[in-house]
Amino acid sequence: MSNCSKCDNTDHVAKAGFLRGKQRYYCKQCDVHFTVEIAGEKISRKPHQTTIIDIAKHLGVAPSTVSRALNNKAEINPATRQAILKVAYELDYKPNLLAQSLNRGETHTIGVIIPNIERPFFAGVLAGIQHMASNAGYRVIICQSNETHQTEILNVQALMASRVDGLLISHSKETSSFEHIKLHLNKGVPIVHFDRVCNELDTPKVIQEDFKGSFDLVEHLIEQGCKRIAIMAGPERLLISRTRFEGYVAALKKHGIAFDKELVYHSNFIKEESSIALNRWLNLPNPPDGIFTVHYANAIEMMVEVKKRKIKIPEEIAFVGFGDELIAELFDPSLTVFHLFPYQVGETAASLLIDNIIHKENFTHQYSKTVKGELIIRDSSLRKQL
Amino acid sequence: MSNCSKCDNTDHVAKAGFLRGKQRYYCKQCDVHFTVEIAGEKISRKPHQTTIIDIAKHLGVAPSTVSRALNNKAEINPATRQAILKVAYELDYKPNLLAQSLNRGETHTIGVIIPNIERPFFAGVLAGIQHMASNAGYRVIICQSNETHQTEILNVQALMASRVDGLLISHSKETSSFEHIKLHLNKGVPIVHFDRVCNELDTPKVIQEDFKGSFDLVEHLIEQGCKRIAIMAGPERLLISRTRFEGYVAALKKHGIAFDKELVYHSNFIKEESSIALNRWLNLPNPPDGIFTVHYANAIEMMVEVKKRKIKIPEEIAFVGFGDELIAELFDPSLTVFHLFPYQVGETAASLLIDNIIHKENFTHQYSKTVKGELIIRDSSLRKQL
DNA sequence: ACAGTTACCGCAAACGATTCCGATAGGTTT
DNA sequence: AAACCTATCGGAATCGTTTGCGGTAACTGT
Numbered sequence: 001m002s003n004c005s006k007c008d009n010t011d012h013v014a015k016a017g018f019l020r021g022k023q024r025y026y027c028k029q030c031d032v033h034f035t036v037e038i039a040g041e042k043i044s045r046k047p048h049q050t051t052i053i054d055i056a057k058h059l060g061v062a063p064s065t066v067s068r069a070l071n072n073k074a075e076i077n078p079a080t081r082q083a084i085l086k087v088a089y090e091l092d093y094k095p096n097l098l099a100q101s102l103n104r105g106e107t108h109t110i111g112v113i114i115p116n117i118e119r120p121f122f123a124g125v126l127a128g129i130q131h132m133a134s135n136a137g138y139r140v141i142i143c144q145s146n147e148t149h150q151t152e153i154l155n156v157q158a159l160m161a162s163r164v165d166g167l168l169i170s171h172s173k174e175t176s177s178f179e180h181i182k183l184h185l186n187k188g189v190p191i192v193h194f195d196r197v198c199n200e201l202d203t204p205k206v207i208q209e210d211f212k213g214s215f216d217l218v219e220h221l222i223e224q225g226c227k228r229i230a231i232m233a234g235p236e237r238l239l240i241s242r243t244r245f246e247g248y249v250a251a252l253k254k255h256g257i258a259f260d261k262e263l264v265y266h267s268n269f270i271k272e273e274s275s276i277a278l279n280r281w282l283n284l285p286n287p288p289d290g291i292f293t294v295h296y297a298n299a300i301e302m303m304v305e306v307k308k309r310k311i312k313i314p315e316e317i318a319f320v321g322f323g324d325e326l327i328a329e330l331f332d333p334s335l336t337v338f339h340l341f342p343y344q345v346g347e348t349a350a351s352l353l354i355d356n357i358i359h360k361e362n363f364t365h366q367y368s369k370t371v372k373g374e375l376i377i378r379d380s381s382l383r384k385q386l
Numbered sequence: 387m388s389n390c391s392k393c394d395n396t397d398h399v400a401k402a403g404f405l406r407g408k409q410r411y412y413c414k415q416c417d418v419h420f421t422v423e424i425a426g427e428k429i430s431r432k433p434h435q436t437t438i439i440d441i442a443k444h445l446g447v448a449p450s451t452v453s454r455a456l457n458n459k460a461e462i463n464p465a466t467r468q469a470i471l472k473v474a475y476e477l478d479y480k481p482n483l484l485a486q487s488l489n490r491g492e493t494h495t496i497g498v499i500i501p502n503i504e505r506p507f508f509a510g511v512l513a514g515i516q517h518m519a520s521n522a523g524y525r526v527i528i529c530q531s532n533e534t535h536q537t538e539i540l541n542v543q544a545l546m547a548s549r550v551d552g553l554l555i556s557h558s559k560e561t562s563s564f565e566h567i568k569l570h571l572n573k574g575v576p577i578v579h580f581d582r583v584c585n586e587l588d589t590p591k592v593i594q595e596d597f598k599g600s601f602d603l604v605e606h607l608i609e610q611g612c613k614r615i616a617i618m619a620g621p622e623r624l625l626i627s628r629t630r631f632e633g634y635v636a637a638l639k640k641h642g643i644a645f646d647k648e649l650v651y652h653s654n655f656i657k658e659e660s661s662i663a664l665n666r667w668l669n670l671p672n673p674p675d676g677i678f679t680v681h682y683a684n685a686i687e688m689m690v691e692v693k694k695r696k697i698k699i700p701e702e703i704a705f706v707g708f709g710d711e712l713i714a715e716l717f718d719p720s721l722t723v724f725h726l727f728p729y730q731v732g733e734t735a736a737s738l739l740i741d742n743i744i745h746k747e748n749f750t751h752q753y754s755k756t757v758k759g760e761l762i763i764r765d766s767s768l769r770k771q772l
Numbered sequence: 773a774c775a776g777t778t779a780c781c782g783c784a785a786a787c788g789a790t791t792c793c794g795a796t797a798g799g800t801t802t
Numbered sequence: 803a804a805a806c807c808t809a810t811c812g813g814a815a816t817c818g819t820t821t822g823c824g825g826t827a828a829c830t831g832t
Contacts, residue, residue: 014805014806015806016805016806016807019793019808024794026806032794033793033795035793051818051819052818052819053818061782062781063820064781064784064820065780065781065782068780068781068821071820075780076780077779077781080780080781094546094547095547095818096817096818096819097547097548098484098487098817099787099817099819099820100820102488102787102788102789102818102819103786103818104787107484116513117509117512117513118509118513120504120509123503123509124504126503127502127503130529130530139527139548141527142512143516144516157480163483163484326713327712327716327717330717331716331718401775401776401777402775404778405778405823406823410824417825418824418825419824419825420823435788437787437789438788439788439789449788449789449790450813450814452789453789453791454790454811457789457790461809462809462810466810466811482787482789484789485787485788485790485817487789487817488788488789488817488818488819489789489817490790490817491817774831775830776830776832777828777831778828779829780825780827782824783824784822784824785821785822786820786821788817789816790815790817791814791815791816792813792814792816793812793814793815794813795810795811796809796810797808797810798807798808798809799806799807799808799809800805800806801805
């Protein structure tokens, strides 16, 4: 029998079952339960990062004082402050951001959701976001939706669970319902859309010159003498696709060229689509003499095919597209593009979001900041001037 | 005068200075100080996410019980457990990851440091890391060193401050001292190197077939009849550059080709270097008939220049390089590469790290996992067979 | 000398979740 | 029926920081 933990006596002690593997006792007299500690086994002390309490003990002050000193608060004696700072340095104190975040209710982290990090455009955006964020003292957590609605929803949940201070999002090609965003928007979470924005939600947005870019590219083709211009448009659900499509239509209209449904193909970001669309067009009774692909990669892929067939670019078919990639410049023939600036998109979006986070209450929404693009005319569309 | 907060009497109350803007009083009798609360001004209640305590109150149980139910612990009545789960669902409870992390001492987050997210290789690696990490329930924080040593150090500090559970790193081209890593390694932080690894540190590493790739590419050039092979090597500080360089040297040696210092140029990832190196080589008394660039982009840039000069590829000069980019395939002429698999590198590194995190104690280091590459012979080096 | 004031600091309660213990109530054994 | 057990739950400490508020000593002016 063991000694009671209270009266240190064994007289009235009786066994009282097992608890988590240990024998349990009960002292009738003291009305107390207890288990016996297995001797030893208590040495495992973790390495332990220095905390504010360590500093406090070290100097014989209260943790609150240390906190005040470290955070440069008022009510503190400059002398003690210096002393604390010194010890903090000596003990290599690093504040525990988790504890800070928990206490302050903000994580100084922003979440980013993009369809795919491997797309150079988004990588560029990310770089811009990172740059702006880290300058403002914010960390960045990145999620990829992989172009699926479901994953996007999971991403949002994961980021909100991580208690990010704000959200930057470019929707997946599938996304047509926005409840998962609305939910958190209504709770007051700052959210900024970029590139693949949506109009149904009342968020600040960063877009590009999608309409103008399309319009300029198509008009350029027309000026080069193209009469039948095909368009490889983006997924229909995306607003950005529709806007670009409208630019195409508008340019045709302005120049009195009839719109032909046969010349429209809505891509879905699948690899084989380029050759499918191209073949369809080339087999038409009167095939196009100009092709506008919303995504530069499609133009390149098509040009590869067209070159194989010994069709002359740009004389027989001219190509233009949106893009920001080196390949457009280096490919032979070089591709005329409406050049995009993903880095700027990222910077703009991030700064908008951070503004929003900091001035949460009285944030006057600034909708639709537009990052300008640039029409770069190259060999794929530039026909010899007569 | 105001009523004492204790005796609720005004008799012995006297003013006692100002405290944070409010008038302060002192009750002699009760020996008590107090300030008067400005009426109102107390309504600002935050929206408040449901917590474990809300659930507990809702059911009249203790928070600890709720925690046990939610975490599927033993010692809990299935009935209460169901009840708790139900309420949790109804109240849309989401655990506060911050609080969990603080308590458990782990964040379920891994930090990644890469030189530049815009380099497609690293974007690919990131995608692999993300995939593996999110499957294992880990979040990912990404930092860019921008190829500078100083930023890399700051990155490490930032990530450690965020209390990441482990670190994945590919060093900047400048990094030649590794104290900033060693420091945390010694504290027991799991760290895995990938791609740009370093040998001075006792960490698991994920590398590629750098030696073999170089060797194969150069040997291929030799088999195609090249006698003088130039190399555009990487920054000298990087181990990966040195390894690749050694592969080059070894291939030359095997085939009895003399090593010529004139044919070596160490790149530093600066844009103009391609033309500088190329010009230098072309102006040599006996210029190279084969060029091996460690980075495919340099090969492409050089080929652009070479094409302008009407020098024939591959007949007069053949090109090969490391790479994983579409442009290598689409460029004219298509580039022979030792194809890399960044996504796999990322996956491997992440799984190694997560293994390391989970089995922290008894982790048997598995050094140098190698992700295999693939020699893809294309037009830039394939001379007409006689 | 004393009310009134200031400067500085400590205490303790948050933040949200986990977990070690001990406390019950109701069984089972002898 | 006493002795022992099990299942289940509550209390309180803990993680590391921040912060509201009260306490104390010393200082100011009259």
